Amino acid sequence: xxxxxxxxxxxxxxxxxxxxxxxxxxxxxxxxxxxxxxxxxxxxxxxxxxxxxxxxxxxxxxxxxxxxxxxxxxxxxxxxxxxxxxxxxxxxxxxxxxxxxxxxxxxxxxxxxxxxxxxxxxxxxxxxxxxxxxxxxxxxxxxxxxxxxxxxxxxxxxxxxxxxxxxxxxxxxxxxxxxxxxxxxxxxxxxxxxxxxxxxxxxxxxxxxxxxxxxxxxxxxxxxxxxxxxxxxxxxxxxxxxxxxxxxxxxxxxxxxxxxxxxxxxxxxxxxxxxxxxxxxxxxxxxxxxxxxxxxxxxxxxxxxxxxxxxxxxxxxxxxxxxxxxxxxxxxxxxxxxxxxxxxxxxxxxxxxxxxxxxxxxxxxxxxxxxxxxxxxxxxxxxxxxxxxxxxxxxxxxx
Amino acid sequence: xxxxxxxxxxxxxxxxxxxxxxxxxxxxxxxxxxxxxxxxxxxxxxxxxxxxxxxxxxxxxxxxxxxxxxxxxxxxxxxxxxxxxxxxxxxxxxxxxxxxxxxxxxxxxxxxxxxxxxxxxxxxxxxxxxxxxxxxxxxxxxxxxxxxxxxxxxxxxxxxxxxxxxxxxxxxxxxxxxxxxxxxxxxxxxxxxxxxxxxxxxxxxxxxxxxxxxxxxxxxxxxxxxxxxxxxxxxxxxxxxxxxxxxxxxxxxxxxxxxxxxxxxxxxxxxxxxxxxxxxxxxxxxxxxxxxxxxxxxxxxxxxxxxxxxxxxxxxxxxxxxxxxxxxxxxxxxxxxxxxxxxxxxxxxxxxxxxxxxxxxxxxxxxxxxxxxxxxxxxxxxxxxxxxxxxxxxxxxxxxxxxxxxxxxxxxxxxxxxxxxxxxxxxxxxxxxxxxxxxxxxxxxxxxxxxxxxxxxxxxxxxxxxxxxxxxxxxxxxxxxxxxx
Numbered sequence: 061x062x063x064x065x066x067x068x069x070x071x072x073x074x075x076x077x078x079x080x081x082x083x084x085x086x087x088x089x090x091x092x093x094x095x096x097x098x099x100x101x102x103x104x105x106x107x108x109x110x111x112x113x114x115x116x117x118x119x120x121x122x123x124x125x126x127x128x129x130x131x132x133x134x135x136x137x138x139x140x141x142x143x144x145x146x147x148x149x150x151x152x153x154x155x156x157x158x159x160x161x162x163x164x165x166x167x168x169x170x171x172x173x174x175x176x177x178x179x180x181x182x183x184x185x186x187x188x189x190x191x192x193x194x195x196x197x198x199x200x201x202x203x204x205x206x207x208x209x210x211x212x213x214x215x216x217x218x219x220x221x222x223x224x225x226x227x228x229x230x231x232x233x234x235x236x237x238x239x240x241x242x243x244x245x246x247x248x249x250x251x252x253x254x255x256x257x258x259x260x261x262x263x264x265x266x267x268x269x270x271x272x273x274x275x276x277x278x279x280x281x282x283x284x285x286x287x288x289x290x291x292x293x294x295x296x297x298x299x300x301x302x303x304x305x306x307x308x309x310x311x312x313x314x315x316x317x318x319x320x321x322x323x324x325x326x327x328x329x330x331x332x333x334x335x336x337x338x339x340x341x342x343x344x345x346x347x348x349x350x351x352x353x354x355x356x357x358x359x360x361x362x363x364x365x366x367x368x369x370x371x372x373x374x375x376x377x378x379x380x381x382x383x384x385x386x387x388x389x390x391x392x393x394x395x396x397x398x399x400x401x402x403x404x405x406x407x408x409x410x411x412x413x414x415x416x417x418x419x420x421x422x423x424x425x426x427x428x429x430x431x432x433x434x435x436x437x438x439x440x441x442x443x444x445x446x447x448x449x450x451x452x453x454x455x456x457x458x459x
Numbered sequence: 460x461x462x463x464x465x466x467x468x469x470x471x472x473x474x475x476x477x478x479x480x481x482x483x484x485x486x487x488x489x490x491x492x493x494x495x496x497x498x499x500x501x502x503x504x505x506x507x508x509x510x511x512x513x514x515x516x517x518x519x520x521x522x523x524x525x526x527x528x529x530x531x532x533x534x535x536x537x538x539x540x541x542x543x544x545x546x547x548x549x550x551x552x553x554x555x556x557x558x559x560x561x562x563x564x565x566x567x568x569x570x571x572x573x574x575x576x577x578x579x580x581x582x583x584x585x586x587x588x589x590x591x592x593x594x595x596x597x598x599x600x601x602x603x604x605x606x607x608x609x610x611x612x613x614x615x616x617x618x619x620x621x622x623x624x625x626x627x628x629x630x631x632x633x634x635x636x637x638x639x640x641x642x643x644x645x646x647x648x649x650x651x652x653x654x655x656x657x658x659x660x661x662x663x664x665x666x667x668x669x670x671x672x673x674x675x676x677x678x679x680x681x682x683x684x685x686x687x688x689x690x691x692x693x694x695x696x697x698x699x700x701x702x703x704x705x706x707x708x709x710x711x712x713x714x715x716x717x718x719x720x721x722x723x724x725x726x727x728x729x730x731x732x733x734x735x736x737x738x739x740x741x742x743x744x745x746x747x748x749x750x751x752x753x754x755x756x757x758x759x760x761x762x763x764x765x766x767x768x769x770x771x772x773x774x775x776x777x778x779x780x781x782x783x784x785x786x787x788x789x790x791x792x793x794x795x796x797x798x799x800x801x802x803x804x805x806x807x808x809x810x811x812x813x814x815x816x817x818x819x820x821x822x823x824x825x826x827x828x829x830x831x832x833x834x835x836x837x838x839x840x841x842x843x844x845x846x847x848x849x850x851x852x853x854x855x856x857x858x859x860x861x862x863x864x865x866x867x868x869x870x871x872x873x874x875x876x877x878x879x880x881x882x883x884x885x886x887x888x889x890x891x892x893x894x895x896x897x898x899x900x901x902x903x904x905x906x907x908x909x910x911x912x913x914x915x916x917x918x919x920x921x922x923x924x925x926x927x928x929x930x931x932x933x934x935x936x937x938x939x940x941x942x943x944x
Contacts, residue, residue: 083814085818086819088843106851135846180814182810
């Protein structure tokens with residue numbers, strides 16, 4: 061395994077727009093909202109940025125392709141700006157690219173920004189994605205909820221979990237996130253929901269009901285990274301550093317071989333193993349203080365607890381129902397409300413997760429503040445469990 | 460002035476499309492099955508470019524009437540037409556936006572009859588507050604019909620108010636009657652006409668004539684004292700017949716604009732009025748009559764202020780701005796009367812995000828650039844920060860700066876023959892405004908003399924393209940070379 065970039069990159073500024081149905085602004089203003097906050101936080105001027113990575117995913121009716129929508133919106137003149145798209149992992153991908161630029165010495169101040177404008181499509185839900193000319197001819201039409209709902213059958217079978225218990229655990233996941241999101245001014249959905257409402261909600265893709273699924277919304281988030289040396293020279297004494305950033309993608313094993321049993325997300329495990337090695341984490345259940353994971357669906361969060369080796373295999377249901385991941389639990393998960401309350405502007409989510417971890421580590425999370433956390437992790441998953449991209453980033457507080 | 464009518468005409472203008480199809484070419488195309496069209500084949504008829512419609516023509520006519528006069532005072536806008544693009548979506552709202560009127564303006568669409576224009580105008584005179592009355596029509600004409608060869612297209616606009624009145628109403632008379640000279644069903648493409656002789660004898664000479672007589676009596680004016688008589692009709696000789704019948708002097712007959720335009724449906728009477736007012740002198744009596752299930756008659760008198768007003772360009776100048784066409788199939792294609800093989804590039808979907816169209820409606824409809832409060836750069840589009848690399852001031856510092864009346868010229872250009880375009884080639888290039896703004900624009904109404912760097916341009920409100928799947932035209936501004944030949 062290569063040496064990695066542990067503690068070679070400092071995040072000196074982050075910004076996050078209000079997420080939601082932003083009828084009031086278009087993609088350019090959405091980016092600017094996150095960008096302004098990040099610049100102010102980093103205490104630098106635009107002209108100090110020497111590279112940028114811009115993530116956005118749906119260009120059918122959204123931002124448009126290439127990096128030009130960002131360079132025009134933010135007036136990034138003459139510097140390298142690159143468009144990245146890797147489905148829902150895009151938010152982590154842009155941070156990863158910016159981090160590598162700084163760690164390599166290619167850039168002093170790099171910007172990572174993810175923005176998605178999903179509410180200009182004219183209807184609810186994600187717009188259909190083109191699957192490629194060949195896949196178009198054989199792959200069944202299946203919604204994203206359908207892709208993830210299959211985890212329920214795989215997981216239950218493997219671990220002998222009865223339907224009601226799984227449903228209960230899934231509902232607790234959503235309940236807990238709504239409790240957290242209710243006090244987050246930047247979240248889209250800020251109403252608490254009861255376990256009853258969640259369990260009895262209309263079915264979307266068996267066994268995922270309405271409240272097991274995150275919504276679609278508009279949002280943008282940004283990060284400005286530099287080296288710890290430059291951060292110190294600017295007068296930053298306490299700052300967040302990246303301990304690890306790892307990505308793992310499917311090559312067809314899950315979907316076309318017997319090497320996968322449908323009960324977990326293989327890419328998450330592969331990425332997590334490498335991330336822990338890079339960050340020097342040997343016991344995640346002990347060493348992580350908070351996690352933000354990809355709760356596109358409640359069942360995803362459930363299996364992710366095991367894929368991240370925090371809950372033991374088959375142990376997620378008990379941990380969840382015991383409140384291990386609640387706000388007052390051992391490792392709060394989605395302390396900001398998660399995708400469940402923010403919605404999922406695809407390219408922005410990974411950075412929104414990082415934004416919460418960043419603010420928690422720096423003690424700036426207001427009402428949501430946890431007690432002196434020092435290590436946080438984000439998990440950002442694109443695609444569907446059997447064909448996906450998992451991105452894991454570990455953050456730490458540097459004194 | 461009749462006290463029932465609060466307002467008078469304070470300005471006027473008109474618009475006729477630049478494109479002219481030679482009537483001889485239309486007749487020649489149909490000679491094999493309708494040789495009698497030869498009798499109607501004199502002169503040239505105006506036809507809309509592929510990117511024009513009654514909404515775009517209405518904007519142009521109103522700009523002609525408004526000139527540089529302030530628009531803030533306009534409290535209502537009425538648009539009369541029988542050929543608007545929507546059954547349920549207000550066309551006058553599009554026109555108000557294109558003219559950059561206040562959003563408090565009361566917009567109203569009027570239609571459904573060849574006398575919608577005069578009926579609407581009579582109503583408009585009875586309101587209070589400065590207003591804009593526009594009539595605009597792209598009359599249909601079935602291929603090989605008399606309508607196709609005789610009709611034109613055009614729009615006229617009038618500002619109404621109480622200050623500096625140029626022409627005032629003396630009397631009005633209207634009659635309603637179930638006289639179906641023709642009709643067009645709601646879902647039909649073309650009109651259905653009854654025998655012309657009956658329409659002339661029973662309609663114009665009896666029904667309408669009695670309405671005109673009653674208006675003149677009310678006004679206490681002798682038929683012989685009428686200076687200008689306007690009766691727009693698709694039937695040639697109708698106005699002359701009525702004039703003879705009523706004892707109005709022959710030279711009072713207003714120019715029907717046949718030679719270079721053609722009958723423009725419900726817009727025609729008012730287009731003729733705008734044309735007449737351009738040459739009228741003070742204290743002249745103008746009678747305008749229109750026919751459709753009865754009729755309306757207005758008796759107007761010009762004031763001494765009439766000679767001090769000039770439309771920006773005027774109907775006469777629009778008539779003279781003629782681009783010669785002989786390719787009859789072009790006219791059919793623009794109206795969708797013929798289905799041609801445009802190739803796969805024409806399959807491109809153009810679905811509109813209505814959310815974005817609403818958010819950006821100032822920029823799109825009124826061509827509003829932003830002038831940076833810090834460095835004064837005038838820029839389109841307006842994005843979150845100033846485009847000047849030495850500035851980058853946030854958009855909150857911009858002030859609105861509409862570009863539609865700003866002088867400009869061609870900076871770069873090409874004729875793109877690869878892109879799908881309903882009127883190939885697509886002329887596109889950078890338009891450089893004298894105020895420093897610039898943007899890539901489509902150039903339209905380009906004649907055979909083409910474009911050069913430096914060609915002077917004026918801005919026109921046009922259909923940018925149409926979502927043919929859903930039937931939704933998208934409007935934006937294009938650059939038109941001032942010389943269209």
